[in-house]
Amino acid sequence: MAIRRLKHTRTHAHACMLQTPLDDFQEELVIRPLHSGDIYASFQFRTVWDADFMGDQKVSHYRLFPKSLGQVITKFSVRELHISFTQGYWRTMQWGQPYLPSPPGAELWVWFQDTVTDVDGTWKELTNVLSGIFCASLNFIDSTNTVQPSASFKPLGIGNVTDHSFLRYATLPREIVCTENLTPWKKLLPCGSKAGLSVLLKSEKLFHSTFHSQAVHVRPVCQDPQCRTTSMELRQTLNVVFDLHTSGQGKREWSLFKMFSRTLTEACPLASSSKVYVDVTDNPQFELSPATPLLTQAVVLGDRRTYSVYDLTQQASFGSSRSLNMLLRWKAADGEMLRPLLHSERYVAGYGLQAGEIHTLIYNHHPYRAFPVLLLSAVPWYLRLYIHTLTVSSKGKDNRPSYIHYQPSKDRERPHLLEMLLQLPPNSVTEVTVEFERALLKWTEYTPDPNHGFYVGSSVISALVPSVVAMDTNSTLDRPLFSSFFPCKEEASYFMRVYTEPLLVNLPTPDFSMPYNVICLTCTVVAVGYGSLYNLLTRTFQVDEPSPGLAKRIANVIRRFRGVPLL
Amino acid sequence: MAAPLALLLIVAVTIRAALFRTSLANLISERVEVVSPLNAWKRVVEGLALLDLDISPYSGDVFHETPMVIYLFHFLMDYAEITFMGAGVKFSSLHLVSQFRKQKFALEADRIPMDCLELIRSPTEMYYIPLKVAMFYLLNPFTIVSCVAKCTCGLNNAVIALFILSTMRGSALLSAIFLALATYQSIYPLTLCVPALLYLLQRLYIPVNVRRSSFWFYTLQYLFMFLGSLLVLICLSFFLLGSWDFLPAVYGFILSVPDLTPNIGLFWYFFAEMFDHFRLFFLCVFQINVFFYTLPLSIKLKEHPVFLIFMQIALIAIFKSYPTVGDLSLYMAFLPVWNHLYRFLRNIFLVSCVLLACSALFPVLWHLWIYAGSANSNFYYAITLLFSVAQILLVSDYFYAFLRREHHLTNGLYLKKKDGSEATLVLK
Numbered sequence: 001m002a003i004r005r006l007k008h009t010r011t012h013a014h015a016c017m018l019q020t021p022l023d024d025f026q027e028e029l030v031i032r033p034l035h036s037g038d039i040y041a042s043f044q045f046r047t048v049w050d051a052d053f054m055g056d057q058k059v060s061h062y063r064l065f066p067k068s069l070g071q072v073i074t075k076f077s078v079r080e081l082h083i084s085f086t087q088g089y090w091r092t093m094q095w096g097q098p099y100l101p102s103p104p105g106a107e108l109w110v111w112f113q114d115t116v117t118d119v120d121g122t123w124k125e126l127t128n129v130l131s132g133i134f135c136a137s138l139n140f141i142d143s144t145n146t147v148q149p150s151a152s153f154k155p156l157g158i159g160n161v162t163d164h165s166f167l168r169y170a171t172l173p174r175e176i177v178c179t180e181n182l183t184p185w186k187k188l189l190p191c192g193s194k195a196g197l198s199v200l201l202k203s204e205k206l207f208h209s210t211f212h213s214q215a216v217h218v219r220p221v222c223q224d225p226q227c228r229t230t231s232m233e234l235r236q237t238l239n240v241v242f243d244l245h246t247s248g249q250g251k252r253e254w255s256l257f258k259m260f261s262r263t264l265t266e267a268c269p270l271a272s273s274s275k276v277y278v279d280v281t282d283n284p285q286f287e288l289s290p291a292t293p294l295l296t297q298a299v300v301l302g303d304r305r306t307y308s309v310y311d312l313t314q315q316a317s318f319g320s321s322r323s324l325n326m327l328l329r330w331k332a333a334d335g336e337m338l339r340p341l342l343h344s345e346r347y348v349a350g351y352g353l354q355a356g357e358i359h360t361l362i363y364n365h366h367p368y369r370a371f372p373v374l375l376l377s378a379v380p381w382y383l384r385l386y387i388h389t390l391t392v393s394s395k396g397k398d399n400r401p402s403y404i405h406y407q408p409s410k411d412r413e414r415p416h417l418l419e420m421l422l423q424l425p426p427n428s429v430t431e432v433t434v435e436f437e438r439a440l441l442k443w444t445e446y447t448p449d450p451n452h453g454f455y456v457g458s459s460v461i462s463a464l465v466p467s468v469v470a471m472d473t474n475s476t477l478d479r480p481l482f483s484s485f486f487p488c489k490e491e492a493s494y495f496m497r498v499y500t501e502p503l504l505v506n507l508p509t510p511d512f513s514m515p516y517n518v519i520c521l522t523c524t525v526v527a528v529g530y531g532s533l534y535n536l537l538t539r540t541f542q543v544d545e546p547s548p549g550l551a552k553r554i555a556n557v558i559r560r561f562r563g564v565p566l567l
Numbered sequence: 568m569a570a571p572l573a574l575l576l577i578v579a580v581t582i583r584a585a586l587f588r589t590s591l592a593n594l595i596s597e598r599v600e601v602v603s604p605l606n607a608w609k610r611v612v613e614g615l616a617l618l619d620l621d622i623s624p625y626s627g628d629v630f631h632e633t634p635m636v637i638y639l640f641h642f643l644m645d646y647a648e649i650t651f652m653g654a655g656v657k658f659s660s661l662h663l664v665s666q667f668r669k670q671k672f673a674l675e676a677d678r679i680p681m682d683c684l685e686l687i688r689s690p691t692e693m694y695y696i697p698l699k700v701a702m703f704y705l706l707n708p709f710t711i712v713s714c715v716a717k718c719t720c721g722l723n724n725a726v727i728a729l730f731i732l733s734t735m736r737g738s739a740l741l742s743a744i745f746l747a748l749a750t751y752q753s754i755y756p757l758t759l760c761v762p763a764l765l766y767l768l769q770r771l772y773i774p775v776n777v778r779r780s781s782f783w784f785y786t787l788q789y790l791f792m793f794l795g796s797l798l799v800l801i802c803l804s805f806f807l808l809g810s811w812d813f814l815p816a817v818y819g820f821i822l823s824v825p826d827l828t829p830n831i832g833l834f835w836y837f838f839a840e841m842f843d844h845f846r847l848f849f850l851c852v853f854q855i856n857v858f859f860y861t862l863p864l865s866i867k868l869k870e871h872p873v874f875l876i877f878m879q880i881a882l883i884a885i886f887k888s889y890p891t892v893g894d895l896s897l898y899m900a901f902l903p904v905w906n907h908l909y910r911f912l913r914n915i916f917l918v919s920c921v922l923l924a925c926s927a928l929f930p931v932l933w934h935l936w937i938y939a940g941s942a943n944s945n946f947y948y949a950i951t952l953l954f955s956v957a958q959i960l961l962v963s964d965y966f967y968a969f970l971r972r973e974h975h976l977t978n979g980l981y982l983k984k985k986d987g988s989e990a991t992l993v994l995k
Contacts, residue, residue, distance in 0.1 A: 352938040355597070384629060386609065388616035406620060408627020411825050440827045440944075443840050508829075508937060510944045515840040518948070519849075522837045525955050526856060529885070532963035537863050539994040541974040543982055 022050035022223070022231070023064040025190050025271045027197045030307075032279040033286065033328060035337040036094045037244035038210065039254045042237065043197060045189055048221070049232040064270060065234060066188040068133055073218060073232065076126045079166075080111040080155050084215035085136060087177040087207070088241075089501060092343045097301045100237050102213045103458035103499035106136055106175035111155050112166040123168045135180045138172070144381060145457070146170040147417045150405045152376040152462050157219030158230060171378070171457035173502035177212060179203040185214050188236060196268025196312070197276075200260040201238065211241040252330040263325040267312035274312040278326060281305045286330045290319060302467025302494050303338055341366050341465050342373070346458075346500035353438055353508040356383075360432040360459055360500060364424035366466065371493075372402075372423050373463040375432065379416040379456055381409035382439040382507060389435040392420070395428045411439075438507050446509060456503040466493045571698055579705035580652055586715045587648050596716040600929050603889035604826045605631050605753070608647070608717035611640055625812035631820045633752055634804035634813050636719060651714045654725035696903055704900035708926075713893035720893035723752050727759075727897065731876060734763045737770050739789055747796035754821055755883040758861045759876060764789055765865060766872035775869055822854060824888050829947060831929070832890040833955055836948045857886045874969055877901045881962045885955055895958070902965075911968035914960055921957035925950050 025047050032040045049065035062070055073081065084102040108127065116122050123146065131138035150164050182203050186193045193201055206212060217235040242259050244252060256263055267274035277296075278288055281304075294309040310317050310324060318324050343363040350356035362373060379385055387406055392399045403421035407414075424430050447454075548556070548567070556566045586592060595601060596608055604610065614630030614637060617623070624630040624637065643650050704710055714721055730745035742763055749756035764786060765775065773781050804813055820826070827839045834853060841849060860882055868875040877898060884894035909915075928950050935942035971992065975982075982992065 353940075354599075354937050381628070386613050386629070387620070388612050404620065406617075406622060408617065408622065408629060410626075411628045440829060440835070440839055442827065442838070442843075444843060508944065510836065510839045514945065515842065518836055518840040521952055522833050525833060525952050525959070526853075526886075528956060529882075529959040529963075530856075532959065533860060533864075533966070535994060536963060536966050536970060537867050541971060541992045542995045543984055544991045544993045545984060 022048070024048040025064050025268070026273045027268060027271050028273070028275045028277065029197050029200075030099065030277045030279070031326070031328075033254065033282070034095045034241070037252055038095065038241050039244075039259065039328075040095065040098075040239070040241050041259060042099050042239045043201070045198070045236040047190065047234040047236075049234065050223070051232055064190045065232070069188060069216070069218065069234065072126070072129055072133070076122050076129075077113040077116050078110055078126070078218070079113050079159060079161070079220065080157055081108075081216070081218040082110070082156070083108045083130065083134070083217075084213060085134070085175065085177040085181050086211075086213040088209075088211035088213075090211055090499070092340050092498070095241065096337060097340050097496065098239060099300070100213075100215065100239060101497050101499055102215060102239075103171060103173070103460070104502055105171060105173035105455075105457070106138060107169075107171045108138065108141065109153050109167070109169040111159075111161065112168075114161070114163065114166060116166065119166060119168065127170075134184050136175060140172055141170040143414055144412065145172070145378070145415060147378045147407075147415060149376055149417070149419060151403070151419055151421070152374050152460055155219070156217070157233070158222055158227065159220060169378070173455040173457045177214070178207065182206065182214065185216070185236065185238075188216070188234075190270045191268035195266055196271060196274055197264070198268070199264070200256070200262050202260060202262060205259065205261050206238075206240055208242075208246070209240050210243045210246075211239070213237075213239045253328065255327040256325045263323040264312060265318070265323050271313070276310040276312065276324075276326070277307040278310075278328070279305055280308045282335070285332050285335070286328050289327050289329075290324075292317070299467075301496070302341065302465065339365050341467075342461070342463055342496055342498055344459075344461050344498050344500050346503065348503050348505055353506060355435060355437050356505065357389075357433055357435050358385075358456075358503070362422070362424060362430045362432070362461060364426060364428055364430070366426050368426050369466045370423055370425050371463060371466055372421055373461050375418075375420045375422060376460040376462070377416070377418045379409070379418070379436070380454065381411055381413070381415050382441060382454065383416075383436040383456065383505060384409070384439060385416050385418070385434055385436045387418075387434070389433070390418075391433045392422060392430065393433075394425050394430040399423065399425075399430060438505065440508050440510065443510050443512055443515065446507075446512075450509045450512075451506070453504040453506045456505060458499040458502050461498040461500070463496055463498075464493045465496050572701060575698065575701055575705060582706075582711060583652050583714050584648075586711065592715050595712050596718075598712070598716070598930070599829050599933065600831050600892055601712050601716045602718045603830050603891050604828050605821065605889045606719040606723075606891065606893075608719070611636060611719065615640060615644065623808055623810065623812055625808070625810075625816035628816075628826070631817055632719065633817055634807040635751070635800070636722075638807060647717055651717050651721050654714075654721045696906075699903035699906075700900055703903055704896060707896045707899060709892040709896040709899070713891065713896065718891060718893050720891055723749065724893060724897045726752065727756060727880070730756075730759070730763070734766055734876075735873075737767065739767055740792055742767070743789060743792035744796045747793050747800060751797060751800045753887070754818060755857055755887050758858055758879050758883065760790075760793060761861055761865045762868075762872040762875040762879060765869055765875065769870070769872060821888055822850075824850065829933075829944070829951075830889055830891065831951055831954055832887065833951065834888050836944065836951070853886070854888070857883060871969070871973075874905070877905075878962065878966060881958070885958045885962070905965060905969065908965060908968035908972055911971045912964050913967065914964045918957050918961045918964065921953060922961075925954040925957065929954075 025045070027043070027045045030042045030044075032042070034040055047064050047066075049070065051065075051070075072078070084107050086102045086104050086107075089104050090098050090101065108130070110123065110126065112119055112122060120143070124142070127138045127141040130136075147169050148164055148167055149169050153167060153169055155161055182201065186198060186201060189198050191198060193199060215235075215237045217233075217237070219233055220230045221233045223229045223231050242254075247258065249258075264276070280288060280295075288308060292308050292310055294311065296307050296309055298305060298307065310326070312318075312324070341364065343365065345361045345363075347359055348356050349359055358377075358379070360375065360377070362375070364370070385408075387408070392401055399422065401420040401422050403419075405417070405419040407417040409416040418434075420432070422430060422432075552567055559566055586595075602608070610630055611632060614624035614632060617627070617630065618637065618641075639650075640647065710721075726745055726749045730742060730749055733741035733745055746756060746759060746763060749759070767789065768775055768782065768785060771785070773779070773785055776782055805811060824834050824838055827835045829835050837849070837853075838846065861879065864875055864878055868878070880901075881898040884890055884898055887894065929947070932942060932946040932950055936944055936947055974992070
């Protein structure tokens with residue numbers, strides 16, 4: 001009898017376990033002090049939605065995944081969606097590499113499912129819907145700033161699509177990020193801004209920063225190791241860099257309260273994990289309080305870093321005051337920062353409003369390794385590129401790219417797309433130069449402030465960078481010889497994307513107050529031509545007989561009556 | 568005759584070769600007065616570079632030349648400078664145009680009143696006309712800068728010159744072929760079909776009478792040859808790249824004017840400031856404006872087809888959609904042929920002063936707008952207007968002088984009024 005009851009409870013418990021929804025939510029915050037004295041905070045909120053899109057199921061049950069995004073994904077058959085809004089430019093040489101790079105302004109790239117028949121029409125509708133969801137002017141994305149990269153933006157989720165006709169990429173470098181974009185972004189979180197790490201996201205402090213970037217990444221991931229079913233993963237990231245000098249106070253000291261004017265009180269109840277990581281690799285320089293016994297090591301961006309972990313799901317983290325406020329106090333000056341291996345700059349050269357040159361400089365700071373990078377440039381149609389003037393030189397010598405994909409622009413229809421695979425020699429600067437000519441647009445095509453200039457979106461450099469720290473060819477560790485001949489560390493190279501600065505170019509402008517005058521004057525010139533030719537064609541030469549005076553004419557009339565010869 | 572011509576050729580080639588070697592060549596090939604989006608050398612190089620990258624040159628909006636140019640420069644890329652100089656030299660072969668004048672002299676000698684003998688040109692005067700024509704073309708600064716910039720309108724001018732030469736010689740087939748080639752390059756020489764036909768009919772003593780079958784027979788023959796050559800050229804172009812992309816890229820571009828790069832013509836600023844609603848209407852008006860003077864002019868000048876050719880070329884150069892100074896130099900080269908009209912010209916001083924002043928002001932005001940930023944586009948546009956007005960005045964002045972000379976040739980030079988005093992002639 002007892003055995004039978006035990007079996008019954010076990011099967012009942014098993015059944016309950018099967019019905020438990022598999023939606024999962026994790027949140028984390030990484031705080032990394034930067035060498036220039038600023039501090040970098042990176043939030044990541046990850047929601048996994050148990051919905052299989054590879055199959056044919058209709059999805060209607062939303063638990064943790066936001067319904068607005070879920071409906072967009074199902075309606076437009078989106079496989080992957082990546083959208084970011086950034087204010088400010090990431091200074092790689094002063095701050096190192098970001099965890100998730102993003103270009104200034106708005107950037108949107110989408111992989112559609114292969115069931116979509118009209119990709120351009122779906123893209124247009126998708127941008128308009130997203131513009132409504134995020135309160136951003138994404139409706140300015142049209143065919144004149146959308147490109148189809150052929151190699152640079154491979155899918156970040158599972159799936160081995162190779163048909164790039166389902167990929168669309170667009171940037172709006174002029175887009176400004178403000179509180180109106182943050183609020184709908186926060187609404188997508190399961191806990192909103194009420195509990196967990198998202199209580200720190202208050203706009204008055206977040207926008208008082210040097211760099212602010214919020215992004216939404218949706219991609220399919222595997223649910224189990226054999227990858228028989230997939231689920232959708234939504235990652236919401238927010239990167240912010242607070243400046244040391246503009247936040248008041250002379251000495252170098254940071255705390256959660258100083259950065260966000262809030263402290264943490266509890267974890268989000270819906271989260272399965274809620275952690276705060278503080279990068280303590282440079283620990284001798286600063287002290288962290290409250291201390292925590294948990295430490296992890298991770299290889300991030302080619303560098304082995306140590307992190308102190310605060311687990312917010314444990315009540316002990318909050319201490320007696322029921323709030324967590326980390327304090328970092330510096331005692332000594334910083335040592336050398338690890339120089340980022342890949343770095344780039346871009347600028348416009350030349351003078352005047354007729355022509356110019358775009359120079360892109362790509363730096364490879366690796367001491368002995370050369371590696372290839374993919375450079376993607378999308379230039380608007382009103383800067384007419386001349387591809388025969390493209391020169392690529394490294395260390396003063398010509399460096400021919402091994403792969404060039406160039407799609408010339410069509411006026412008022414699509415922009416230029418230039419993708420190249422370049423091999424960067426070790427410890428060198430590679431300069432890519434291309435000449436362009438500035439077009440005169442119709443007067444209605446200029447923005448209301450035409451003398452501000454026109455923006456050219458950031459170039460994207462994608463590369464698999466060999467890391468310096470993790471590569472260890474001279475190891476003296478105790479390992480068998482057969483395993484250590486070829487360098488085969490897992491962290492030997494990492495994927496990196498670097499965005500250049502956006503460019504601001506001036507175009508020649510017509511006089512906007514003159515349309516009526518121009519039409520009148522030009523038509524006058526045409527009429528002068530017409531008039532003189534008309535005269536010469538319709539009239540003949542005659543001897544000029546002066547017409548007689550009035551008296552003579554009256555006399556002639558009388559004489560005609562009398563029948564007498566005229567005067 | 569041969570020695571002065573050879574000397575002239577040597578001088579012209581020397582000037583061009585010297586300028587090719589200096590840094591001025593790069594400067595000149597960037598000037599918007601000399602090159603336009605249709606015929607810039609930079610765009611030819613760009614089109615060939617795109618072809619090397621396995622992309623059709625017509626897939627973008629940079630290359631607007633005909634496929635024949637691709638054929639030609641694919642092989643002559645390294646000899647480009649020599650090609651352009653050769654085109655200019657070939658033009659001077661136009662000296663054979665003097666032949667027709669001798670014929671005209673023989674025809675007219677018995678029709679004119681006695682006191683008009685001074686209006687007729689003596690053979691000694693006419694001996695030097697070919698040299699003067701060659702000089703006016705080769706040493707014209709407009710031609711020199713156009714050649715140094717390697718603008719393909721030099722090739723267009725050479726084709727039109729060959730067309731005129733073959734028409735004068737009376738060879739209808741060659742004339743039709745060269746005219747088809749000129750029309751294939753830019754659409755506007757289509758209007759030259761009518762004067763060529765009139766000249767050939769006149770040469771064969773076929774009266775221009777719509778009721779005569781010989782007129783229709785010859786006209787249809789000529790048109791058939793012309794249209795046939797044009798069709799052959801277009802089909803050859805299709806087979807070069809295997810697609811019809813070149814039709815909208817070349818002819819659609821010339822007719823619909825999407826590119827508003829400033830030049831010396833009237834179209835760019837007009838369509839930059841045009842309301843979108845009326846754009847198509849004014850585009851049609853401006854394009855028809857180039858073609859519709861053909862019929863009235865050919866009715867008025869049906870006995871003088873050579874002057875008609877000159878008028879047509881001048882009107883095309885003024886009113887076409889992307890004019891350059893190379894188009895100007897083509898009709899200016901013909902002015903010595905009519906230097907006997909000098910006594911009847913009324914505005915020649917004004918016109919020459921305005922043309923000189925505008926030519927000097929173009930680069931100045933361009934610099935002020937684009938580089939110094941202290942002027943705006945209106946300044947450059949004003950000079951464009953003035954330049955067009957001066958050219959219109961020049962053409963209409965020569966037309967007036969020509970008509971007046973014809974009137975004197977039929978009615979006598981010294982006309983008297985009814986009371987015997989000296990008369991003035993007016994247009995009524």
